[in-house]
Amino acid sequence: MSSRTPPLLRLLALLAPGSRRAAWIREWSGELAHARHVGAGLSTVYLAALEDATGLRARTLRHGSVLMDVRYALRSLLRRPGFTAVVVLTLGLGLGASVALFSAVRGIALRPLPYDDPDGVVMVTTAFRGHFEATAFPASEPEYLELEEENPAFEELAAYYLGESNLAGTGEPRRATVVQATANVLDVLGVEVALGRGFAEDEDRPSAERAAILTHGLWLEGWGADPGAVGETVRIDGRAHTVVGVLPPDFEFPGGEPDVLATLRIDRADPGGRSSHWLEMLARLRDGVDIEAARAETRALLARWEEEFPDRHGLSPEGHPALITGVREAMTGEMEQPLTVLAGAVFLVLLVACLNVANLLLVRGEDRRREFGVRTALGAGRGALVRQLLVESGFLAVAGGAVGLGLAVAALRVLPTLARGTLPPNTVLTVDGAVLAAAAVLVLAVAVVFGLLPSWAVDSDVAGTLREGGRKSTAGRSRLTFRRALVVVEVAAAVALIAGAGVLARSFGQLLSVDPGLRVEGVALVDLELNPASYPTTRDVASFHAELKRRAEDRPEIVSVGAIRTAPLGTGGGWESVAVPGETPLQEGDGRNWTVQYQVVDPGIFEALGIPVVSGRAPDAGDAEGSMPVVVVNRSAARALWGEKDPVGRELQLGGFPGNTNPLMSVVGVVEDVHQTSLDREPPPQIYVPRAQAGANYGGLGTRFATVVVRTRADAAEALTVVRSLIRDMDPALPVASARTMGEQVGRSVGDRRFLVVLMGLFSGAAALLGAVGLYGLMAYVVRRRRHEFGIRYALGAARGRVVGGVVGEAALLLVMGSLVGVALAWLGGDLLDGLIYGVTPRDPAALLAAPLLLTAVGLLAAWLPARRASAVDPARVLREE
Amino acid sequence: MTPTFRMTYPTAMVLQALAAGHRYGFEIADAVALRPGSVYQVLRRLEDGGYATGEWEDAERAHDEGRPPRRYYRLCRSRAEPLLERARTRFPGLDAVPGQASAGRDGPALDEGSA
Numbered sequence: 001m002s003s004r005t006p007p008l009l010r011l012l013a014l015l016a017p018g019s020r021r022a023a024w025i026r027e028w029s030g031e032l033a034h035a036r037h038v039g040a041g042l043s044t045v046y047l048a049a050l051e052d053a054t055g056l057r058a059r060t061l062r063h064g065s066v067l068m069d070v071r072y073a074l075r076s077l078l079r080r081p082g083f084t085a086v087v088v089l090t091l092g093l094g095l096g097a098s099v100a101l102f103s104a105v106r107g108i109a110l111r112p113l114p115y116d117d118p119d120g121v122v123m124v125t126t127a128f129r130g131h132f133e134a135t136a137f138p139a140s141e142p143e144y145l146e147l148e149e150e151n152p153a154f155e156e157l158a159a160y161y162l163g164e165s166n167l168a169g170t171g172e173p174r175r176a177t178v179v180q181a182t183a184n185v186l187d188v189l190g191v192e193v194a195l196g197r198g199f200a201e202d203e204d205r206p207s208a209e210r211a212a213i214l215t216h217g218l219w220l221e222g223w224g225a226d227p228g229a230v231g232e233t234v235r236i237d238g239r240a241h242t243v244v245g246v247l248p249p250d251f252e253f254p255g256g257e258p259d260v261l262a263t264l265r266i267d268r269a270d271p272g273g274r275s276s277h278w279l280e281m282l283a284r285l286r287d288g289v290d291i292e293a294a295r296a297e298t299r300a301l302l303a304r305w306e307e308e309f310p311d312r313h314g315l316s317p318e319g320h321p322a323l324i325t326g327v328r329e330a331m332t333g334e335m336e337q338p339l340t341v342l343a344g345a346v347f348l349v350l351l352v353a354c355l356n357v358a359n360l361l362l363v364r365g366e367d368r369r370r371e372f373g374v375r376t377a378l379g380a381g382r383g384a385l386v387r388q389l390l391v392e393s394g395f396l397a398v399a400g401g402a403v404g405l406g407l408a409v410a411a412l413r414v415l416p417t418l419a420r421g422t423l424p425p426n427t428v429l430t431v432d433g434a435v436l437a438a439a440a441v442l443v444l445a446v447a448v449v450f451g452l453l454p455s456w457a458v459d460s461d462v463a464g465t466l467r468e469g470g471r472k473s474t475a476g477r478s479r480l481t482f483r484r485a486l487v488v489v490e491v492a493a494a495v496a497l498i499a500g501a502g503v504l505a506r507s508f509g510q511l512l513s514v515d516p517g518l519r520v521e522g523v524a525l526v527d528l529e530l531n532p533a534s535y536p537t538t539r540d541v542a543s544f545h546a547e548l549k550r551r552a553e554d555r556p557e558i559v560s561v562g563a564i565r566t567a568p569l570g571t572g573g574g575w576e577s578v579a580v581p582g583e584t585p586l587q588e589g590d591g592r593n594w595t596v597q598y599q600v601v602d603p604g605i606f607e608a609l610g611i612p613v614v615s616g617r618a619p620d621a622g623d624a625e626g627s628m629p630v631v632v633v634n635r636s637a638a639r640a641l642w643g644e645k646d647p648v649g650r651e652l653q654l655g656g657f658p659g660n661t662n663p664l665m666s667v668v669g670v671v672e673d674v675h676q677t678s679l680d681r682e683p684p685p686q687i688y689v690p691r692a693q694a695g696a697n698y699g700g701l702g703t704r705f706a707t708v709v710v711r712t713r714a715d716a717a718e719a720l721t722v723v724r725s726l727i728r729d730m731d732p733a734l735p736v737a738s739a740r741t742m743g744e745q746v747g748r749s750v751g752d753r754r755f756l757v758v759l760m761g762l763f764s765g766a767a768a769l770l771g772a773v774g775l776y777g778l779m780a781y782v783v784r785r786r787r788h789e790f791g792i793r794y795a796l797g798a799a800r801g802r803v804v805g806g807v808v809g810e811a812a813l814l815l816v817m818g819s820l821v822g823v824a825l826a827w828l829g830g831d832l833l834d835g836l837i838y839g840v841t842p843r844d845p846a847a848l849l850a851a852p853l854l855l856t857a858v859g860l861l862a863a864w865l866p867a868r869r870a871s872a873v874d875p876a877r878v879l880r881e882e
Numbered sequence: 883m884t885p886t887f888r889m890t891y892p893t894a895m896v897l898q899a900l901a902a903g904h905r906y907g908f909e910i911a912d913a914v915a916l917r918p919g920s921v922y923q924v925l926r927r928l929e930d931g932g933y934a935t936g937e938w939e940d941a942e943r944a945h946d947e948g949r950p951p952r953r954y955y956r957l958c959r960s961r962a963e964p965l966l967e968r969a970r971t972r973f974p975g976l977d978a979v980p981g982q983a984s985a986g987r988d989g990p991a992l993d994e995g996s997a
Contacts, residue, residue, distance in 0.1 A: 026950070027936075031908065033949035040908075044918060048907075051919030056926065 005029055008046060015053035017060045024053065066391075073392040083364060084396070086773070087357050091400025091446065093766055094353025096407030099431065099439045101346040103412055105339055107429040109332050114250045116190025121327040122291060123254060124157070124281040128320055128595055137575060139279050139322075141271035143315055147281070147322065151301055153294035155286045158185040159279040160264060162256045164705065166531045166735055169222075169234035175527070175737035176218070178236055179253055180264035186213075188284045189254075195219075196230040196245030204263045212241035213261040216249040236262055237704070238533030254327050255280055274313045275577035275655050276698060277595075282327070295324050313577070332424050338756050341832055345500065345763040348493045352767045354446070355490045356774040358453055359483050361393070363781050365454030366479065386455045393451035401443035405431065408439075422752040480785075484814060487778050491818025491859065492825060494764070494771035495851045499826035501760035502847030503833055503840060508757045510839030511750055517674035517683060518568055519610025522559075522712050523742035524719040525567055528727070528734065529705045538695030538703045539625055544730070545602045545691060545706065546621070551726050553604075557714040558722065562605030563691070566597070567707040568674045569749040574598045574702055578687065579653045580641055581664060596637050597676060597686040598654065600694045600702045606671055608709040616648040616669030619690040629693050631665035635673045637685030652687065654697045662697045665689065678749050680838040716741035756836065768855055772862035779811050780866035790870050791878025800871040807870050811863030812856070819852030826851065887931055887965060892916055894969035896924040897957070898976040900934060901966055905954035925955055933962040 005013075005025055009032065016024045028049045035045045077084045115121055124147070126137045139147070139159070148157040160181035167176035179185075183199035192198075193213060203211050212234055214222075223229040232243050241262055266272075285294050299317050306316040315322050325333070372385055412429040431439075530541045549561040565574070576598040605611075606618045614635065623630050631652055638647045647667045654662040673683035694703045708727075712719035720739045727736055740748075747754075783790075790803055830842035840847075887893075895914040904910045907925060911918040928934035936953050944951040957966075970976050 027953045030944075030950045030952035034952055035908075037947060037949050045908075048918035048922060051917075052922040052926070055919075055923050059926070059930075 006032060009049065012049050012053050016056050020056060069388050069391040072388065073395055077392060077395060083360065087360055087396050088399045088403055090353045090356050090770060091397065092403025092407060094350040095401050095404030095439065095442060097346045097349050097763065098442060099404055099408035099435060100411045101343055102438050103408065103429055103431055103435045106434065107427050108335050108424060109339060113328060114191065114252055118327060120285045121189060122283050122285060122294065122324050123327055123330040124283050125323050126277065126315060126320060127323055138277045139281060140274050140277050141266050141279060142274050144279050144281060145268060145271055146314065151298060153285060153289050153297040154283040156184050156188045157281060157283045158182045158188040159281050160185060160255065161278060161280065162258065164527065164529065164737065165237045166529050167234060167236055167260065169232065173733055173735050175735045176259040177257060178260055178262055179258040180262050182264050182266065185261065185282065188282050191251060193245035194248040195227060198245055199263060204265055206265045206267045210239060210241040211244045211263050212236065213245045213247060214243055215247050215251060215259055218259045219246045237529065238531035254282065254331050273655055273698065277575055291324060291326055298322050298324060335424065337835055341836065342759060344832060345497055345760055348497045349763050349767050352490050352493050352770045355486045356770050357450060359486050359774055359777055361450055361454045362479060362483055363777065389454050390451035394447040397443045397447035401439060405439060419755050422755050483778055487774050487814050488818040488821065490771045490774045491815055491855060492821035494767040495819050495822025495855050496825035496829065497767045498764040498854060499823065499847050499851035500833065501764040502850055503837060503842060503844045504757050504760050506844055506847055507837035507840045508753050511679050511753060514675065514679040516568060516679060516746060517611065517672055519711065520742045520746055522716050524710045524712065524716040524723065525740055525742060525745060526708050526720065526723055526736050527738040528708055528736060538691065538700045541703055542692040548708065548726060548730060549602065549604055552710060552723060555722060557712050558719065559711040559713055560604045560607040561708065561710050562608040563602040563706040563708045564605050565600040565702045565706060567709065567745065568676050569678065569745050576654055579655065581651050581653065597684050598702060599686055599688045600691050601688045602691050605709060608711045611674055612672045614670050614672055615646065618669055619688065623690040624692045625695065629663040629665040629696065630668040630690065632669040632671055632688040633667055634671050634686045636683050637687055638670050640685045716743065768858055771855060772858045775811060775859045776862040776866060779807060779863045782810065783807060783866045783870045787873055788878055790873045791875040794873065795875035795879060804867045804871045807867040808860065808863055812860060815856045815859045819856060823848050823852060889968050889972050891973060892920050893924050894973045894976055896921055897962065897966050897969045900955060900957045905956065906952060933958060933965055
């Protein structure tokens with residue numbers, strides 16, 4: 001007789017509950033054997049066995065362990081609402097910060113770009129050796145054409161210029177951001193239009209009709225998404241352009257946020273000046289060529305040119321190189337370091353939060369030792385108790401995750417507003433599927449780790465636990481040491497974070513204290529561009545500004561008015577090469593800087609901006625068209641071009657190449673430097689040419705666009721209203737853009753720094769608070785644990801003050817230990833902040849000292865509260881409990 | 883207080899079959915024309931509720947037939963009687979379940995194949 005269980009039955013038996021499995025196998029073996037004996041079908045028996053096993057399992061679940069654990073866990077957590085709330089909020093803070101950061105990294109650095117094969121798209125810029133700007137210089141037309149024709153690494157090279165123009169044809173005339181680009185720009189990016197067509201191949205020749213492609217936003221705003229927009233005419237700076245297409249809604253341009261693309265006309269037969277650098281470039285790399293290979297091939301090409309054309313002003317490998325950057329890095333590269341710093345901060349906040357929760361759960365585990373002891377004595381296995389703890393921590397983790405997700409969603413909604421100007425254009429910050437999945441993983445990890453942690457409190461010595469009333473044990477002392485270690489790590493993390501935030505804050509303070517070199521209060525700015533249709537010549541433009549100045553200065557509250565091509569601390573700014581007659585024109589390698597910022601100004605500008613004239617004079621109404629060409633230079637330009645010699649009376653020419661027809665200008669004055677680009681960059685060399693005479697330079701380069709600067713005795717914002725109404729009176733059709741005060745201009749220029757400081761401040765505040773909570777919790781536990789001991793000591797005559805002092809002293813020791821580690825961490829991590837700070841070192845002593853002092857003060861206060869309870873222990877009561 | 887036992891049609895049929903003398907799960911299934919799996923669900927509930935007991939058939943007899951013993955089920959009369967009443971009240975046609983034509987109360991199940 002065979003008593004072997006059939007393998008299939010053994011498999012099915014796994015479904016049956018463990019406690020009934022043996023009997024179940026026996027029963028169904030019997031049925032199977034009987035069926036075989038009578039010749040009945042076995043499949044019926046197996047199916048019935050399957051149904052029976054699963055039915056038994058389901059009954060066990062309904063009445064048994066997991067559901068009971070869930071109910072028990074919920075009751076247990078709701079019975080201690082304070083504890084539960086603190087844990088959930090703490091977890092929520094840590095998880096919320098992590099989710100928000102992950103979302104930001106995805107939205108900023110990792111999002112897919114709307115280009116075909118974006119890895120093959122690069123930005124190409126130039127630079128000048130020894131030039132303090134170092135990178136991201138534009139190219140000249142001949143330089144672009146030569147690269148386009150001869151660089152083997154590029155399949156296509158497009159050139160573009162991004163600027164503000166007057167746009168008409170969409171209702172009210174308005175200012176618009178226009179990208180003028182060569183016809184192949186969309187091919188380089190790998191973008192298809194959504195409506196109409198892209199630029200045709202020769203559409204960027206001077207003889208072709210001007211064409212424009214609308215962005216989706218402009219099409220919606222100006223044409224209400226009417227497909228009939230294709231074929232219509234728009235006027236860009238008075239010039240008629242035919243709309244040939246509309247871009248898709250997700251279109252992004254690497255160099256900015258245009259409203260419209262227009263054809264850029266380059267006369268290939270007679271291109272512009274070699275040293276007039278104004279074109280940005282985008283390239284699509286040839287198949288199989290990566291960035292490194294492209295860089296190598298470009299270097300080789302420039303070396304060949306340098307050898308073949310030693311006298312030609314052009315690109316060269318060392319002095320005037322062409323730099324290639326991946327389009328993703330170009331669009332988001334600036335954010336890499338701030339994101340890394342924020343990631344570090346978020347990690348520290350999460351760490352502190354998790355350590356806090358660990359501490360809280362360990363305490364609770366301690367408190368429940370008696371409960372676990374009783375349950376173990378009643379037959380619950382260790383596995384059942386651990387399962388119970390996992391269910392509880394699961395609840396806490398899910399609740400914390402929900403709170404965190406809510407915090408993250410709220411933060412991401414607010415962030416783009418707070419970070420305006422700091423985030424790359426078209427950044428979308430959202431909690432999507434991937435972010436939710438990451439959050440779920442994090443929550444799961446938290447649940448498992450924290451579930452297992454208090455199981456440490458589940459002693460194997462049941463009898464011992466019950467005998468002691470669950471109060472003290474040797475194992476309990478080692479747990480206390482572990483908890484002290486957790487608090488030390490928390491303090492260290494918080495100190496490191498506060499130190500980092502402190503360095504950034506001090507740096508920001510240093511930045512704000514930089515003298516921009518101009519007057520900030522009572523100065524207002526508006527942007528104007530006078531289109532060629534209404535103002536055909538430079539003289540017309542200059543007359544307009546002169547008349548505006550006259551009318552405005554008639555008003556008693558207005559002190560002075562002037563206009564300038566590029567106002568300080570704004571964006572943009574044209575770099576031009578210059579030549580000093582009798583000196584060597586621009587050549588790389590001779591150590592002298594021959595490129596300057598070229599400014600076109602109207603009389604009164606220096607007075608309006610509050611820039612002092614240090615020698616000679618400023619341009620005035622006498623510097624008109626036809627009179628001697630003059631120029632004013634700033635200190636940096638004077639030093640760069642003439643060293644220590646007084647430049648007044650010397651001569652200067654725009655453009656540093658042979659055959660230059662720009663007039664020789666006589667230097668009539670020197671003005672003080674201003675921080676033109678940003679407060680933390682050195683003032684560039686600048687030359688200022690009177691608008692009335694600037695028409696002769698490059699046919700009027702930079703004469704149409706101007707920022708009008710108004711200095712007022714009254715409120716700058718009110719002055720804006722006055723100026724706008726004056727301009728409207730003079731020319732109602734003239735769009736006035738970007739009205740702002742100089743204070744706002746300065747504020748915007750440091751906006752990204754401020755944003756980082758605010759975020760780091762929030763994180764370090766959170767870490768400090770959590771650290772204090774952790775310390776409070778620990779000291780409260782210590783006091784509770786030692787109540788008995790305190791009672792006896794008081795009974796024996798010990799002074800309460802000394803006892804309390806001992807408790808506070810213990811907290812202070814932990815704070816000191818944590819602070820030392822934290823300062824060491826901040827020291828080691830200092831390099832992370834390089835490049836983000838100004839005027840301080842990454843290991844700024846003041847910040848490194850202030851951080852531990854601050855946290856120690858907060859921590860001692862947090863420890864003081866439970867320490868006071870130690871002084872309230874009643875020795876009589878304690879002894880009665882004995 | 884004992885929770886009310888849910889009186890479903892299969893439960894009623896199985897109760898009646900047990901009362902009529904059927905003992906083995908597959909036999910009950912045949913008698914009441916229900917799936918064996920459903921019958922066993924009811925038998926488990928009855929057993930867990932204390933209304934029926936499961937016992938192993940005579941080991942010697944099984945050994946003689948060269949097979950392991952089977953498990954059979956009997957109603958615990960005193961406890962099950964009220965339940966049976968409820969079943970009959972709820973489902974009046976229950977008495978139509980054919981009885982097990984077996985000899986003794988304590989005897990093993992009849993030979994298989996007999997009606």
